[in-house]
Amino acid sequence: MPEFSFTSSSPGAWRDAPWHRSWLTKQANILFGLFDPVAINPRGGFFDLDATGKPLPGKAVRPIHTTARAVHCYVIASLLGRPGSDRMIDHGMQYLWHGHRDGKHGGYMWSLDDDGPKDASKQGYGHAFVLLAASSAKLVGHPLADRMLADVTTVLNDRFWEEQHGAIAEEFERDWTPMRGYRGQNSNMHLTEALMAAYEATADQEYLRKAERIADLIINRRARECDFRVAEHFDERWAIDRSYRAVNEMFRPSGTTPGHWLEWARLALQLWVLGGKKHDWMPSAAEMLFRRSVELAWDGTKGGFFYTLDWADKPSFRFKPWWPIAEAAGAASFLAEHRPSAFHEEWYRRIWNTIAEAYIDREHGGWFEELDEQLRPAHSLFVGKADLYHALQACLIPLYPAQGSLTNMIRQRYDASSSKTSIDGDV
Template sequence: MVICTPFTATTEDSWLNRPAHRRWLIAQGESLIAFGKASRRPEGGFATLDERGHPIPAQRPQTLIAARMTHTFALAALQGIPGAGALVDHGISALTGLFHDDRHGGWFAELPDDDDDPGIDTTKQAYLHAFVALAAASATAAGRPGARALLDRAVATLEQHFWSPEEGRMRESFSRDWQQGEAYRGANSNMHSVEAFLALADVLEAPVWRERALSIAAHLIHDHAMAAGYLVVEHFDQHWQEWRDYNRDQPGDQFRPYGLTPGHALEWSRLLLNLEAGLLRHGEHAPAWLLEDAIGLFDAAVATGWAADGAPGFVYTVDWENRPVVQARMHWVIGEGVAAAAALLARTGRARFEHCYRQWWDYIDLYMVDREHGSWHHELDEHNRPAASVWSGKPDIYHAYQATLFPRLPLAPTAAALLAERPDLAG
């Protein structure tokens, strides 16, 4: 199957084997870290940045941003980037104190003004708690003070409230006091839980977290996605019945958009390969379907999402007939695309994944990289012009930074654990 423009060089002539390309990736990553440093809030946590890289004072600090930036700076600290370690410590402090609900446990979605502030989102969300666990795991791998205590608290919360042994997946969200659960189950929160679980397995040397990641993947990908032609079914009711018209009236939701999200298929594709590699590395059984499904997801994402409306770039969402719904191009989708292509190239050696890898970095260089103000545009319209219909500003550097890092690393162990052992491998 040819799904990206072929090149004429030999299949062994991968960009990833070229020192100049690796230097370019490193330089891109370092520029993203430099941009992200402006998000540090003296009061604690990290601010959402606007298009020019300035903090948006009117926006309440978010736990998601704090966790993602802490994780990203931990990866930078592990590589020896000056200033990154202090920013990890800053993030640990915020996640330990400011964002934590000391009354009921768990983490707020956003920073409260006081303990009884009625204006904040007080729900306890699996999506956010997965990122807190990921940040704590990466910070622990980086050896930062207070990280292990934060990690232990995050793990206890996941196990007590979110992980469902009966379902073999994560519950979605609860009221602040944990007494009411949401009658919804989401693939997005479970996908990022897989990401966090793989990191927990490595940092804690606890294979149970890989087992749980495999359980989630088996249900959501090998059962539901494979049956849907490797399009990731995103929304379910509390009994795990597919909810295909969920958010039909809010098609551009940031985290739960209507329909199908090609970018998530790309993200899942890479995660399945990370999971497979992690299982094999520890002598654990890795089902053959992990590779088969990773390829199926990748191909389905490209077939349905890439240039779906005739212009280059991945559309954000499509409907169940594969027609574009939200045509905006999100930076995280193309970032996950290059990471998935690199992972599949490393795993299979097939030239077609190199084709996509090259084509998509060319696209990022042409359209996504903001050479005037720094970082990447978080959203482009259907004509590949900067836009803000779904995302405004440049909230964090998590997806873009990982796109510059992951292609330079083996598929296992997870990035922070690997860099703690072999920081030279990122060079």
């Protein structure tokens, strides 16, 4: 696809342009409109959607991160004043507390179906999203938020956190028997996101301290050792395991996953701001993570980010899911604010041009969750439209200052100007 090269003499930043902001607002509303009418499963949790936006047939398995992310997204909707969002929040919180929460052994089970637990393991990735959901729900005063926040914090501290490493263990059996031999960055990355949200919701510095320790381990030490390629897989001592072969390509793909480099670029800048800008390594690391991603993983011929690379930096899985380019939009937005340059503005525009041309499903709504190498809709790993979280945040992050989480920035903006009904194209 032809690519326009932005220069320092080109017009101003798109993030400041009213038309661009209105366009992003419209896309966010379309995403909500796809999920609002059909997402609630009356048996608890939320349906995954097929490619046309209808609930997937069969006995619905509800993994915990799907429910928790929906809570987070509809807290965003509630903060923005979207009618009907509070019902979605309550539906998700009730299912997390009364369904996923393990009343016998403690913690939160990975997945449920209509008959109860489907996979009762206790996973760090899932608990990170419970922390995010509870922290977000606290911002809108949900009655379960404080109890859930205290409960999942205790579980993370007592069961998952490994102080000697400054990160969490990956997984346990239902009765907390350890599953040995593996540590993963993905669960710790999302815990970093959730810890920052918990800090913003409570002002408890311990959440921030843990987030900074995880970032130091995974980015300042291990990614720096790899010239800012983020390793995914580690042994129990947090030595990189380059030989790891995936059992689950969705959550633990082999090789490296550049979409996570992009996600970390934004999270590192957010953590830098929340920590008082005292860690000088964070903004420079964010710049390097973004640059490595676009240099090594962007398809210079067709556009889009390859899903995974091998350790020789060659594309391994060559298809192009929606979530890496969504994370790229958020990272480019944060960099454009904290490290403004023609380079970051050019990539911000290129990313959104590609999303608009290839990822947005104008027939059925939402985004295609997977494109093949030629940017055609595909379903090799992702079967429908299960996710609101990545695409929604990509649309909304550029509308707010890059000074914290999206939820907290919306809350602060509306607290400061509660009588204002619209803000430069905000939803």
